[in-house]
Amino acid sequence: MSVDIANAKNMSETQRLQNLSEDDLSIELVTSGATASLFVEIVRRYQQQIYYHCRNLLLSHDDADDAAQNTFIKVWQNANQFKGDSRLRTWVYRIATNESINLIRKRKPTIDFDEAQPEMADMITEDLYLSGDDISLKLQKALCYLPFKQKLVFTLRYFEDLTYEEIALLTSTSEGALKASYHHAVKKLEIYLSVLR
């Protein structure tokens, strides 16, 4: 009987958290602290976005899976350090971006993030969960010809629909520099796509 009551209580708690907006979820996390049900709600809400974000940066499914898992582990371990100064999504994205960068450095310690990595384009056609859309694959290959920061800004803005303000918080860069970087990335990609066609 007590188990049923507990399950019912958990169900209602889960439903309540599902109905919360992102801002309310952030407030809930700051005020009530990290609970298992709240953490599960965060995972369910941002899991796909974080996976695709990591996948866009890392290109490999295994690497993206590792980075996403580590991201949420760190979210759980550091949940009490979230102060609510930024949006919860921005905070999670920042952790995921750092995890992706760490994984890239681990795979290739001598990598220069100011340089493009065109050799990574070969990884795109041979991995799991590809959409099969030709133009999308070409865009992903074209992204490999961008420096990492331009690629990051374009991915967050174009695919994840983050605002410049969020990206500025995430990358610790000014919005003006981000807009210029995004503009350069778009122009380069248009040229690459016209060549790749």
Added chain:
Amino acid sequence: MDLENEKIGPAYNAPDSYFKESESRLLQRLGIDINSPEAAAPKIESTKPVEVLIKVDTSGIQKRARKQDPQTSKSVGVDKEVDAFGKVEIAPLTFTTNENPEWVNFSAISEETIGSSDSLNITKVTYGDLLNPVDETTEIKTEDSEILETELAVSEIPVPEIIASESVIAEPAELLPTEMECELIEVESAVIEVQSEGIESIETIELTVPVIEEGLLEEKIELPDSIIIHEVPDSVGLDELESYIAPINTPKSPVIEEIFQQDEPQIVNLEAPATAFAPIAGRQKESATPGWLGVAASLAAIVAAYFIWNAIQPPKAEEAMATELQQEEPTAIESPLDEPASPKDTIPDGLQLVEPLITGDMPKYKEPNVYTIIDAKEMPPRTKRALQDLEDNGLATFDMEDEMFEELDFESL
């Protein structure tokens, strides 16, 4: 293509099953059960900082450090008090039965923990205990010493002390109540004469006289009746020492030499001469022939070769003339007809007449060998005759003002 207006979707599309599996895997890794009653409870910090620390008294403990001299840039090891670097605090340790005792820091265990009844029976062994092992060995030693003392008391043997590397002339002493006698021991002069009798009884002495070195006693068994050890100067090497000792003590010389090296190594110069480790080229002795002689010999050989070479060469004038004649004669005979036909084929028929001009194979113009001699009148008749011979053979033409060919004037006609 306009990326701003044409929205391109992401290239990846993972199924929902993957995300569900990933979520369950993540929760399993973190040990979270969403169905448990504690799911709504705030998370308990798994790792809390240790609040209670045991302060270890480090007074008197010194830490080895290095100090660098700023002028000489040399570092010197110095001992510093650990307290100078701050207090060392070690967190309380929790011991489990499966823990490797090698990794247990026994110095962090307080005396109360050791003495308490609910803790394990831990015996602290300090570094001092390790330096001074347990009393069992001491007891064994005492037993041995007692036995020795007993035996000595029974046999009443005065123990002579032989101090090595010092000038000691030991008094003759009776080592045994048997007939053994040690008549003379001179270490300083490196001449030791020992006459011993009843050597078989020495083995019984070894335990009772520990002062005498064991190696020396062992060798004494093999000693001949009379042994003479000679002092060898420092400059003598090992090879020379062996040849020096061999004729003196033929059968026992290696043993004597070994004793000599073991007991008094300072007498024998064991260091090889400096040239022993030098390269082979450096060890070669200088040749008796002076160096300038080789240089002079090589110079003489060069000069001789020069003269021989000049001697076997033909005269240059004759050779030059011969080659000149060989070159001129074929050119005089040359004609365009001898030319290969291939260039002609490329020339049109109308231009066959100017073919030599086109091909550039015109026959060479041979200038006559005309030489003007002004003072022909003063030439000796012999020279004139020679010039005449040259003109007759067609080799040269001389324009000489010798009035041999007078000019014809119109009036004479």
